[in-house]
Amino acid sequence: MWRPCGTFDDTYEKDVTIMRTAAQWAVTIAGLVLLGLLPFLLGGGLITTLNLIGVSVVSIMGLHILTGLTGQISLGHGAFMGVGAYAMMMLMNLTGFSFWLAMPLAVLTSGLVGLFFGLPSLRIKGFYLAMATLAAQFIIPWTIINVRPDLTGGTSTLTVDAPNLFGFAFSSQQRIFYLVMAFAVISVILARNLQRSKVGRAFVAIRDNDLAAEIMGVEIFRYKLLAFFICSLYSGLGGCLLAVWMGAVNVDSFLLHESIWYLGMIIVGGLGSVPGAVFGVVFIRFLEIVSQSIGPPIAGFFPDAIGAAVKSGISPFIFGLVILLFLAYEPRGLAHRWEIFKHFYRRWPFSH
Amino acid sequence: MSSPAERKMMVEDLALSFGSVQALSGICFTVYDNEILALIGPNGAGKTSVLNCISGFYRPKGGRILFKGKDISRLSTTKRAQLGISRTFQNIELYTGLTALDNLMASRHIYIRYGPVAGSLFLGKARREEVKNRAEVEEIIDLLELAEVRHKVVESLPYGVRKRVDLGRALALDPQILLLDEPMAGMNVEEKEDMARFILDVQELKKIPIIIVEHDMGVVMDISQRVVVLDFGTKIAEGAPEDIKHDRKVIRAYLGKQAKPDREENEPVSA
Ligand SMILES: Nc1ncnc2c1ncn2[C@@H]1O[C@H](COP(=O)(O)OP(=O)(O)O)[C@@H](O)[C@H]1O
Ligand SMILES: [Mg+2]
Numbered sequence: 001m002w003r004p005c006g007t008f009d010d011t012y013e014k015d016v017t018i019m020r021t022a023a024q025w026a027v028t029i030a031g032l033v034l035l036g037l038l039p040f041l042l043g044g045g046l047i048t049t050l051n052l053i054g055v056s057v058v059s060i061m062g063l064h065i066l067t068g069l070t071g072q073i074s075l076g077h078g079a080f081m082g083v084g085a086y087a088m089m090m091l092m093n094l095t096g097f098s099f100w101l102a103m104p105l106a107v108l109t110s111g112l113v114g115l116f117f118g119l120p121s122l123r124i125k126g127f128y129l130a131m132a133t134l135a136a137q138f139i140i141p142w143t144i145i146n147v148r149p150d151l152t153g154g155t156s157t158l159t160v161d162a163p164n165l166f167g168f169a170f171s172s173q174q175r176i177f178y179l180v181m182a183f184a185v186i187s188v189i190l191a192r193n194l195q196r197s198k199v200g201r202a203f204v205a206i207r208d209n210d211l212a213a214e215i216m217g218v219e220i221f222r223y224k225l226l227a228f229f230i231c232s233l234y235s236g237l238g239g240c241l242l243a244v245w246m247g248a249v250n251v252d253s254f255l256l257h258e259s260i261w262y263l264g265m266i267i268v269g270g271l272g273s274v275p276g277a278v279f280g281v282v283f284i285r286f287l288e289i290v291s292q293s294i295g296p297p298i299a300g301f302f303p304d305a306i307g308a309a310v311k312s313g314i315s316p317f318i319f320g321l322v323i324l325l326f327l328a329y330e331p332r333g334l335a336h337r338w339e340i341f342k343h344f345y346r347r348w349p350f351s352h
Numbered sequence: 353m354s355s356p357a358e359r360k361m362m363v364e365d366l367a368l369s370f371g372s373v374q375a376l377s378g379i380c381f382t383v384y385d386n387e388i389l390a391l392i393g394p395n396g397a398g399k400t401s402v403l404n405c406i407s408g409f410y411r412p413k414g415g416r417i418l419f420k421g422k423d424i425s426r427l428s429t430t431k432r433a434q435l436g437i438s439r440t441f442q443n444i445e446l447y448t449g450l451t452a453l454d455n456l457m458a459s460r461h462i463y464i465r466y467g468p469v470a471g472s473l474f475l476g477k478a479r480r481e482e483v484k485n486r487a488e489v490e491e492i493i494d495l496l497e498l499a500e501v502r503h504k505v506v507e508s509l510p511y512g513v514r515k516r517v518d519l520g521r522a523l524a525l526d527p528q529i530l531l532l533d534e535p536m537a538g539m540n541v542e543e544k545e546d547m548a549r550f551i552l553d554v555q556e557l558k559k560i561p562i563i564i565v566e567h568d569m570g571v572v573m574d575i576s577q578r579v580v581v582l583d584f585g586t587k588i589a590e591g592a593p594e595d596i597k598h599d600r601k602v603i604r605a606y607l608g609k610q611a612k613p614d615r616e617e618n619e620p621v622s623a
Contacts, residue, residue: 193471212445
């Protein structure tokens, strides 16, 4: 770990503090103010994208904890977001609950469903556990589509009312921005804190050496389940916010490819790092936009018959290529680049 | 042992098998309070298996292990850790992605009292517990001279330092008994001397019994008060280091090993 030059710890109290210098506070506050001004500075399209990034940041904090810290690969992240989104939609539309009541209940529901699908981690790990989460990824959308289509809407899209806070309706992307970013900032802070706490150390101990962790007194199974639960709380919240962002729910948003995009984000960002996970989200979401906009021109080079296939295939193709390149050339992800950059500017102009 | 020593741990008639391989049979020995007991024997003799049975990682098929008069044979690994049974590993099983400091802090797990909500908020209670336990861990960091590598990720540390972090992590559990599995394997003379000094310091400071598995007879002679010798999963001798050195069975076990070059040997026995 590198600190700003001249920062030394005379007490452990200070050493457990993240914000050490006035400069760090200043940069953080300036960053938050700038964030708050963005809706006035940027056009609607970009704000819509930033909102999706905010939603994904909330959700990725869950995968960061489960896969990045605890080392349990989940192929069902998208489905757990779906649990949150659908639970909230049904509570709002069927029982008339407000967003502020429906959302926490939906988040809890998602947490409990995640806990249930985490149970196999008692007996299996690695590849086999990933397969168990893949089962969740198929069972949950199937349930949404088939069990009570009269309540869930089946494969059709059902609308969700805009949340309302003391008469302020989050009804436009400009307004949703504040809701989403508030949750994103809080999620990042909570996840970062959890990581440096007793719980985070236990998670990483399980990831790096579960036998040693057990011998050193970590209740492995309890902490694995806790990781599944916490992960699904974040993914459930992400699902609720996604429903707000779209003003609707549709099962298509919660399918396998979404889970894989999320895994891609933490790979690109660098496993085990909160800033890395955020970078990964931003990178992949922008990559998605770029690849969608270069799809049509590239498809133009091909005869009509395969042009359509190229157009729809270009985005997953680029995604796959980027993941491969990261795995091959920067397996530690963008977080590693960030560390090098921080190291550099903190010591500037003295290069050691 | 100067004062009349109390029996801290008793291993009674321990038997362990892997399929048809009888790894241990009829192992009996006692660990007295505040002593360093060396567990020696050729490779494959069953030394690591004995430690694994004590820490609960292997389930013996026969025999008992008493710790402070209580039968711990049925307790889970985690429960044994909570009783203060702590160890290091022959092949350094550290949490490679954590810093040296966090490897030690991870062993404070059983003492730190707060949950995931307090951890996510990291306010008053969590902060106080962290600082309190950090102070405990810093004492070990000073003792083992790990201050310079505190904030380094373990993966990046050289072998000898990782061995020391492994010892530090075992100590951070605040053990009632310490099991050391070849803490000096693969070290040069200087590193071995440092490690021997650390082990003696620990014993002096903590006043706990230590079981040490070690190949280097010179080290065994220097730091242990008693020696238990294993060969092919059975105990072949027990006694003071001086007597063990001249025990015919022990010499034969080690010589027999040299006579059969197919049995692997990484450390020459300098008896
Ligand atoms: N997990 C295991 N599975 C199968 N055989 C094992 C296992 N652990 C140890 N053994 C066997 O038990 C015997 C004792 O091994 P071990 O306790 O590691 O010896 P030492 O530590 O004295 O070198 C060896 O024959 C070894 O092959
Ligand atoms: Mg061994």
